[in-house]
Amino acid sequence: MNHINKFTSSRLYQLLGSTRKTRIVRASALALAVCTFGAAGVAPLAPDASDLPVTTISQNIAAPNLSSQIAAIDVAEDSQKYVHEERIRAGDTLATLLQRLGVEDEAAETFIKKDKVAKAVMQLKTGKRVQAQTDDEGNLLWLRASVVDSTDLPVKNISVLRKGEGFVAEESPVKLERRVEMHARDITTTLFAATDSDADGTRLPDTVVRQIVEMFSTNIDFRSDLKRGDKFNVVYETFWQDGEFVKAGRILAGEFTNRGMTYQSVWFEDPASKQGGGYYSFDGKALKKAFLKSPLEFTRISSGFSMRVHPISGNWKAHKGIDFAAPTGTPIRAAGDGVVDFAGTQNGYGNVVVLKHWNNYSTAYAHMSRFASGLRKGQKVSQGDLIGYVGSTGWSTGAHLHYEFRVGGQSLDPNKLNVIAQAPMTAAEKARFKLVAGDMIHRFALLRPEESNRALAMK
Secondary structure, three states: OOOHHHOOHHHHHHHHHOOHHHHHHHHHHHHHHHHHOOOOOOOOOOOOHHHOOOOOOOOOOOOOOOHHHHHHHHHHHHOOEEEEEEEOOOOOOHHHHHHHOOOOOHHHHHHHHHOOOHHHHHHOOOOOEEEEEEEOOOOEEEEEEEEEOOOOOEEEEEEEEEEOOEEEEEEEOOOOEEEEEEEEEEOOOOHHHHHHOOOOOOOOOHHHHHHHHHHHOOOOOOOOOOOOOOEEEEEEEEEEEOOEEEEEEEEEEEEEEEOOEEEEEEEEOOOOOOOOOEEEOOOOOEOOOOOOOOOOOOOEEEEOOEEEEOOOOOOEEEEOOEEEEOOOOOEEEOOOOEEEEEEEEEHHHEEEEEEEOOOOEEEEEEEEOEEOOOOOOOOEEOOOOEEEEOEOOOOOOOOEEEEEEEEOOEEEOHHHOOOOOOOOOOHHHHHHHHHHHHHHHHHHHHHOHHHHHHHHHHO
16 A cells, blocks of 8 residues: 555656556556555545646747748739730731730730731631730730641741840741541531531531542532432541641541442552552542643633744744643642652743653643742642742743643643543552551441441440
8 A cells, every 4th residue: 555655746747748658558557556456455546637736837939030031922923924825806906816815015016016927926817826924014925826827737836035125036837736537427408517517526627528529529419419318427637736626637538428329539648659649449449530631720721732823933833732821820730649850940931840740741830920839859749739820931921821741751732641540559559558448448337337336246
């Protein structure tokens, strides 16, 4: 009993002030001690905590100096920067666009209007995205946009950057992500009604619709032949920038069922060949003629392939080509797939382009006002590609295109030649074509619900 009473108040205070684990262990030891000496008597209860001595400690704590932190906040607020993004709206002017972007900077607006590179921003189409960063006073720090040309092909990114007290404008090439899309449509009224349908959440781009018409127009009159129940499948490429749709590219394969008859075509461009690509049936037969009837879309023949009085010399002389009268600046297209053999000035021809085609064929285009941008010797071109513009250079009395068709270097009358098909495929080209065609056949099968369901049932 006396042994137990040796637990003084100070010792119990130490026990209570220790950690939880220590309290538990020592409390267990106390219980065992009570049990051990229980025969001698009952131990007194532990003192109440309120009866224990309490020591009060006072200490002065210095208040933190907030002036430096407040100053840092003020600096941060003074240098706030804001990034805005807007899309071009119909009827937008540069002033209204900058206003929505939070730009209140007359110097920036003046620079964009006058700078040769920066003013391309003013040519943006409706729906295109523009980003700008400003400070809290609305001063422009930078502005970015992707600029497209009249054919809806992105050509460059434009950046306007603040540099000191002024601005600089920079161009950079557009980096696009290529995707392949495939869609099926049923005809209920017209082709355009079907392509505008968003049954699968996608409206087909107008460029794709135009390609469909061009691809099948030799077999289908889209003004009168279509009927309810017709259908088509199409596989085409699209191009994106930063997750935003930029443009649709070429149709890679098409399938159109009209009045029970199905027409198919697949694009094939052999990477190992110097010739341009083209559309073929799935058995490898070319679907287009080797050469266009005319390198100009809208024109009239002013002089045919024949003997004539030369308009300048006044002498009778063989006219070794066909003259197409057209206004200056009319686009000139490549009559067939080939390679640029010459682009420059030649005596009476003025500005002339000569294209080299397959099987010893070549074509010449003379009196151009100017060449297509970037056209150069050795460049591969496809049928219909822009190569120049109508003019009156060289020995010419008026704006027109002088067009020659040559076989082995000799000029012949193109209207009397029976050149229908494209260059035939080699064995190696046929093998590569089968791989491309097989992929498109598989894609078409996926677009036909009945075939897809049949394939699933067979698994």
